[in-house]
Amino acid sequence: MGLVYSEPVVAAAYSGDLRQLQTLLQRHPQDVNIQDSYSGDSPLIAACRCGDVRTAHFLLERGADPAQCNKKLRSPLHYVCRHTLSMIDFLMICVLMPLLLLGYFLMLQKHRNQKTLFLQLLQRGADANTQDYKGNTALHYLCLRMNQRLLPELLSRTDLLLRNHDGETALDVALRLKAKNIIRLFQKYN
Numbered sequence: 001m002g003l004v005y006s007e008p009v010v011a012a013a014y015s016g017d018l019r020q021l022q023t024l025l026q027r028h029p030q031d032v033n034i035q036d037s038y039s040g041d042s043p044l045i046a047a048c049r050c051g052d053v054r055t056a057h058f059l060l061e062r063g064a065d066p067a068q069c070n071k072k073l074r075s076p077l078h079y080v081c082r083h084t085l086s087m088i089d090f091l092m093i094c095v096l097m098p099l100l101l102l103g104y105f106l107m108l109q110k111h112r113n114q115k116t117l118f119l120q121l122l123q124r125g126a127d128a129n130t131q132d133y134k135g136n137t138a139l140h141y142l143c144l145r146m147n148q149r150l151l152p153e154l155l156s157r158t159d160l161l162l163r164n165h166d167g168e169t170a171l172d173v174a175l176r177l178k179a180k181n182i183i184r185l186f187q188k189y190n
Contacts, residue, residue, distance in 0.1 A: 142182075
């Protein structure tokens with residue numbers, strides 16, 4: 001079950017319907033940064049929620065703001081860092097794993113897409129220090145999800161001393177979760 005949006009442009013971005021999105025933006029190009037009245041999600045945030053690289057790239061090419069936040073104060077970068085494989089992805093991987101490692105390649109493609117979207121947002125000016133309503137930055141979410149693949153890119157762009165509302169830095173989160181590989185990356189960076 002997906003989210004329901006009041007703004008058609010945001011709904012089209014969430015569903016990944018590029019044709020509909022293109023039609024809507026041709027009529028109203030200013031809607032590229034429109035925000036949903038309930039959640040405050042922009043089309044770019046909606047695309048990043050589901051890790052849709054093509055839709056996000058389409059929106060960025062049309063001037064979508066990578067630093068725009070929703071009502072939870074989360075930016076597109078927060079959602080890319082929070083994004084993990086869905087239950088359907090895991091089931092597909094488990095079913096396809098015995099069949100010539102198709103499941104493994106599916107997982108690799110999902111990870112590549114996430115990294116591509118992550119790098120596009122950073123290149124377009126996403127603020128890595130943006131804190132959401134819990135005080136978490138994108139770096140906090142990478143540590144919470146134990147996602148070490150994207151961490152090196154973010155370490156040099158983030159204030160490592162930013163604390164969330166629980167008083168934890170991203171390193172504190174990694175230490176609490178005993179994420180040894182992530183802790184090593186922090187040590188290498190310092």
